[in-house]
Amino acid sequence: MHDSRLLSSTTLPWIAFLAVALAPLAMSSSWTNMAILTLLFVHLCIAWNLVGGIAGQFCIGHSLFLAAGAYTSTLLSIHLGITPWIGMFAGAALAALIGVFIAWLSFRYELPPLSFALVTIALAMLGYLAISSIDFLGASRGLTLPVRGTPAMYQFRSDTTYYVVILIQVIIALALSMWLYHTKIGLYLRAVRDNERAAHAIGVPVLKYKMLAMAISAALTAFGGTFYAQYLQYVEPHTFAGINIVIQIILLTVVGGTGTVWGPVVGPMLLVPAGEWLRHSLGGSLPGVHLLVFGVLLVVVIRFAPDGLIGAFGRARQAWRFRRGATEVVTR
Amino acid sequence: MLEISGLVSGYGRISILHGIDLRVEKGELVALVGVNGAGKTTLMKTIAGLIRPTAGRIAFEGSEIAGEGAERAVAAGIALVPEGRMVFPRMTVWENLMLGGVHPRARPYREATLERIFDLFPRLAERRDQKAATMSGGEQQMLVIGRGLMAQPKLLILDEPSLGLSPLLVQETYGALRKLNADGLTILLAEQNVKLSLAVSNRGYVIENGKIVLTGASSDLARDPATRKAYLGRL
């Protein structure tokens, strides 16, 4: 009994996820590219959710981590010829460092949640303005990666290979997020989210776990940044350091369900393809109409399921069980 | 005046009250005693309209108010003085009191009521322009009671008014309640402090695990072996 429930609550979603994620392999190559974009956002949403959802820190500064991953690996590749396979770890380390600093800063100065969000916005904007002005980082024009065309340099001839790379990254990120969620660390993080003072009072080392969550989230985001940069083979501040992408990440996660394991997976997997579909089917008619529809869709989901689709699904299932339970009692 | 029957209430799907029957007659001072977690606060909040009951009736002066919301309860003449001294911390004493009488039913009498409250609690008059958060626990308790009175209630409900007060302040507070009752105000008092509340009240109810287990005249209850046994530590 217990085992089968465990099976249904962890294994089934995995099977469903893999089935959907692997489907594009059987389809045409334009699906592969769509799947890559989708999985990239799944990866970034999982990473953000560790801090923004599970630890409840409304961080808008993840563009810094994305930029760290994208720029570090790119610069190492351009100037020193170091392969991004190694560069990605340098980028992740840098991102983790920045993340730990932000976590420390917010703890040291006891920032309330709202102020934390604003400080991270401000840091993100400062980072964006700085990157757009520094010549070494390519300034606003950005940096183009030399075409080397070898897998050893993280460049592939086939999009399917990029797809496999991001799929593996997502699986690792998902496993990590699941592990974090279900172990003591996740428990502590959720305690911090629900009531930081109380968590502190019962002896949870709040700073340590906040820094840990931030470090993991930042490093994962940086890995996403490296992949994104290598996939596009160029970096540029607007795409890699602007806050627009963070807003997208947050909205996708929110629709899926913040603070849950599967929310950041479900959100992008439904909405990224939906957004592309809307763009293709409505985009040509009037500028903006497809994004308007998309925005209305987001607002409607947030309105009727503020805890996201995963939350709504959970409630529906519970209600169904409840009703079924009730009928059983009656028939008995 | 207040008639509760078969009341079931709680939070979400979890019921805390399992069929409460309770009456308060005009001019009475009724005590509701029970240990922490027995359901006193839930009952008070349900009467005041903060919680919607899942079953049962609450009739006030003959009309049904169950589940109609807090605004309806205030309009009918019920004022709840909540536990935990829920003042508006960043407002002055005067502002807190004015808010107590902000309901259209009470608004025309605000100035007059304010005078009465300042008579009853002279300390509030002294601290008129002080921020509520900066006052002592006892002063805040007076303020909350005063604020409840500003609503021109026919029935004043108090939730644990003695909680966390020094014995001297408790005496002062209860003195004020007795005076108000003597002036004709109907009072329903929820307390853990069994001895004190039974001493001031006419009748009493004992609540346990969301059910009324004993009821009767306060003097009888105070002598009842069952009450004594249950609340030995407090007697």
Place this chain on the structure above:
Amino acid sequence: MSRLSRLAAVGALALMTGVMSVAPSFAKDVKIGVLMPRTGRYAETGLSVVRGIEMVVNNTNAAGGIKSLGGGKINLVIADNGSDPTKTSLEARRLMSEEKVSFILGPYSTPEAQAFMPVADRYQVGGVGLQTTVIPTTPYFSTISISAEGFGKAYADAVKWLISKGAKINTVAITYANNDYGQVVSKTAAAALAAQGVKVLESIAVEPSVKDMTPIVLRVKSLAPDAVISVVYFQDGVLLHKARFNLGYTSPIWLGGSAGFSDDKLWGTLGKEVAEKTLTSSFGLAFYSADGKLPGLKDALQKGTAAYPDKVLDQSFMFGVQAARFLVQALENAGTDDPVKVNAAFRGLKFKAGDPAIVLPIIPGDVHYAEDGTLAGTSAIFVQWKDGAKHTVYPEAVASAKPIIEGVK
């Protein structure tokens, strides 16, 4: 020649003519991708570009298609890049791997081009950037516009020309939008001016999202330069002119561009009062002006008015026309739909001055593609405004009016 061989020759000829006369069965249609913003920031521009492209392609197809392909028709596959580099990359991959297009017209902006180039390089399908000011890094990408570096030099050339006309310019201050375009233009202009012996007092960066240009104009004013070069977009350009107007600072010779000095809607947006005080004496760098003296331009304007009577035939439209005319010529030269050969033919394009294929006034003389994929022979034009209309004043080869220079009679 023997009778037999003569017969064979005649037979062969007959066979060929016969084949030619049933052209549809021999004609090879060619699939061309159009990768333009139809949504997002540059949607309006992208839609206008597509109108220009569609007009040329429809006219070509109606006139018998591509002759070297036996009258094959051009089929456009229009893709939307959402004004976004990532989507440009995705759509480019789709056009190349799935739609198997022979060439791509687009993308539009510089960041989009940078996302496009690695894909073009990988799939070996060519593309042509329209308003891209970056120098291509792959043989599979070419541009029509002038590079940012080219614009920088154009400012220096214009200053040299103004001096030759009698203007006294010893010192220059530069303000630039702090983005890819502004940074490169200002740097190149400063270097070229210094080489000419003109002193650049300072280059001042301005964020493109600025809400007030007054402090910047004040800074320029306190430098007291003889001339000012402002690399601005539309919005910061409007704010710049308003600040100049409010502060009454109209004395130095002011050069600027592009949209913030030469966009068709600028005069209307500023209003007559401000525009007369600021635009009439300024020199606006432009890609395009409808008064350009080119036979191809007159023809395009005429056909455009017929095809889209209710639309404004703006700069973007003409860029679309220009790109499509280049492509038609390249297809004629290539005689195949093989992407590599089409791209090579595109890179090999050569036009004489006054060729009817040329519609953009930035191409006044002979033109061909340089080694790096930029157009050699282009030259930015400068316009001056009068009563709400633009008049080209430089270079003199395409000028339609005499310049009005501050301090020169």
Place this chain on the structure above:
Amino acid sequence: MSAEVLLQATVQGLQMGAIYALIALSMTLIFSVGGLLNFAHGDFMALAMYGALALYQSFALDAYAAAPLLFFGFFLLGFLMFRRLVQPVLAAGVLAGAQLTLGLVFVQENFLLMVFGGDYLSVPTVLSNKNLVIPPLTMPWPLLVGSLLAVVLAAILYVVLMRTDFGRQVRAITQNSDAAALMGIRIDRVQAIAFGIGIGLLGLTGAIIVAQFTLTPAMGLDFTLIALIVMVIGGLGSFAGSMIAGAIIGVSESLGSLLYGGTVGAMIPYAILVLVLLFRPHGLMGEH
């Protein structure tokens, strides 16, 4: 740098600062309703500015004359929106509310893009291009009117919130909504009215400052950020604080651009925000 130029830049900065404060005032009011952080703030204002444009184009109505109309129109919009949309989401938490407004950014930006297109537009008014010249100073009238209005509105809002029953009810809900309910305060109605006034003020603000800016559908987010900065630096809920913070941001941005160029000028507000939040987490005039 001459004293004259410095003075001119300071005055210009003060006026821009007053405009920032004006935008932050309504954000402060909206924030006081259940702690909602409105990321769509600037977008509502953009909507109002386009509204002024539409009224000008259709009825040749001057933006200053349209201001009261826009106030009432936006009040209704805000009131209804709160009832149907914001309140149910806010019940799920402050963060859900903030996320909802992020979604609204999408909706409004693209609505404007769809209806008005992506071109930059401007709205002429009676005060456009008029300057008040007091040598050596030049002050654009639209900015002056905006600044004066900011001060007047801040004073009115202060009085309404601090000295009226309505204001006390709004504050009571912010400080302890359960206790407020016990007073018989109709929380949803008071909140909806306060939210409506906040959005209405944005309608008014948009009309008043439309002469100063160029309109583009995506302009909202920049204004949201500047309003957030001003509100937070001033101290959440403090109108006087917003005025002071607006002045600080406006002047430092202006002088920063004058002395060190536009990029530094653009970075200054964010740097100030970080420093203030670290060393005075409740802002300059905020209450603990």
